[in-house]
Amino acid sequence: MLQEEPGGETFLIRMILAVRVKKDIALALASSGIAATLLPGGRTAHSAMKLPLNMQIIETPTGNISRASGMGKELRACKLIVWDECSMAHKYALDALDRSLQDLPGTAQPIRNALILFAGDFRQTLPVISRSTTADEINAFLKYSTLWRHLLTLQLMTSMRVQLQNDESTEVFS
Structure with a gap:
C-alpha cells in the first residue's frame, strides 16, 4: 500500500x-477512468477484473473471470498488479480481487502472494455510494477491509519526479 504525498505517485507507478x-x-488498474488514462495500458479495476458496480448490495462480490478466459490466463501469469486511486474503491473491491486471485490458481492464501501495489491518497475521495449515509461511506472505506492487515503501508516522502528532473522551478509547484 503506497500512500502519496502530492507530486510523484503517478510518476513512480509508471516507473x-x-x-x-x-x-x-x-x-495497471485504477478506480476511475481518468486515473486509468494516466497509466500505460491502464484500465479501470471494475472493467479489468469484471467487478460488480453495486458492491455495497452484494454480500460477497467477486470478479466474473474464468480460469480459461484471456484475463484469467493473464492474471495467473501476472508478476505485478498496480491499483491506483484505490482509496476511492469500496472495501469489498479488495475482497473481490482477493477471491478472484484465489480462484484462478486454486490457492486459499490471501491475495495469492502476488505483488500488488495499491496506491492512493486517503485524504481525498472516499468510496461513492449512491443513496448512502456518511456512515455507509466510512464503513466502505478500504482500511476497514478484513484484508487491510495483510498490507504493508509505505508513504512517499520525496517527489521522485522533481528529484529526477533536477529543476528548481518544478520543486516550487510540487
Whole structure:
C-alpha cells in the first residue's frame, strides 16, 4: 500500500510498470477512468477484473473471470498488479480481487502472494455510494477491509519526479 504525498505517485507507478520491458506481465488498474488514462495500458479495476458496480448490495462480490478466459490466463501469469486511486474503491473491491486471485490458481492464501501495489491518497475521495449515509461511506472505506492487515503501508516522502528532473522551478509547484 503506497500512500502519496502530492507530486510523484503517478510518476513512480509508471516507473514500476516498466517491468513490462522484461516481457513480464504487469496489470495497471485504477478506480476511475481518468486515473486509468494516466497509466500505460491502464484500465479501470471494475472493467479489468469484471467487478460488480453495486458492491455495497452484494454480500460477497467477486470478479466474473474464468480460469480459461484471456484475463484469467493473464492474471495467473501476472508478476505485478498496480491499483491506483484505490482509496476511492469500496472495501469489498479488495475482497473481490482477493477471491478472484484465489480462484484462478486454486490457492486459499490471501491475495495469492502476488505483488500488488495499491496506491492512493486517503485524504481525498472516499468510496461513492449512491443513496448512502456518511456512515455507509466510512464503513466502505478500504482500511476497514478484513484484508487491510495483510498490507504493508509505505508513504512517499520525496517527489521522485522533481528529484529526477533536477529543476528548481518544478520543486516550487510540487
